Amino acid sequence: MLDAWALRILVEVGERGSFSAAAEALTMTQPAVSRQIASLERALGVDLFRRAPRGVLPTAAGALAIDEAREILDRMNGLRARMDAFAELRTGHLRMAAFPSANTAFVPDAIRRFRDAYPGIDVSLVRAGTDEIRAGRLDLALVTDWDSVDPGVQLTPLLDEVHRVALPSRHPLARRTTVPLRELRDETWIEGAHPDCLGPLDLLTEALGGPPRIGFTCDDWTGKQALVAGGLGITIMSTLASSAVRPDIRLRPTVPPLPARKVLAAVPPVRLRTPATSAMLTLLIGLAAEYR
Incomplete structure (x- = not known):
């Protein structure tokens, strides 16, 4: 049976030139090493070693098997090292x-x-x-x-996240601490890409007392803010975007509150x-x- 331990025994015998030296290096008995090599030979269908005056020498098939086993063990060790680094968040x-x-x-x-x-x-x-x-x-x-x-x-x-209405700083309602949504019914609104949009329009429509008049659709936050700052429309900004608001834009909570998410x-x-x-x-x- 081919497994990592059997391949290691094969390499040790090949490098040390005897079953007894390999057994000593691996803290095994010599008969146990001999049995493992015999099992490998049966599994592979070839003789891996031949007797020599002082130990054993690999056959041609054995030399090839030792090289292949050494490469397989190196790859397995590399895999273990990479997986350890992966698990330990080093790579x-x-x-x-x-x-x-x-x-x-x-x-x-x-x-x-x-x-x-x-x-x-x-x-x-x-x-x-x-x-x-x-x-x-x-x-x-x-x-x-x-x-x-x-x-x-x-x-x-x-x-x-809570949402606030974004108004140009010169907008009359920008001076208020809260803005009644019904007073924004006639404003031009700037829509955005989902989910950074005006939210569930049915809820906004109900709060405004009618559907919002959408004059612009802009997916980009820089562009949306430029439209607001230029007095071309108003929009909604979320909690996560509020830290990036331009200094010429005011964010105000509304009554009733805008839909949260x-x-x-x-x-x-x-x-x-x-x-x-x-x-x-x-x-x-x-x-x-x-x-x-």
């Missing part, structure tokens, strides 16, 4: 995705802290859906409860999760507590 690759407002500050902060803690792990930020987690092409994704999420992932709540981390089930994914999830939970 690896973490692929994550997030929605745009989370990328304004929260995700960069998380990646910076992760790299400080685990400098051997490469982190990449990609655009992908949670279905890529089940396919094994993504390790972690930040999502909201407004998203459709693949049923094959596990969700961990991180924080609850939950931010969650989507990860594979525990049995399929890499050590790096588990480490990032733990870091995100702690960071979310700070943001709360």
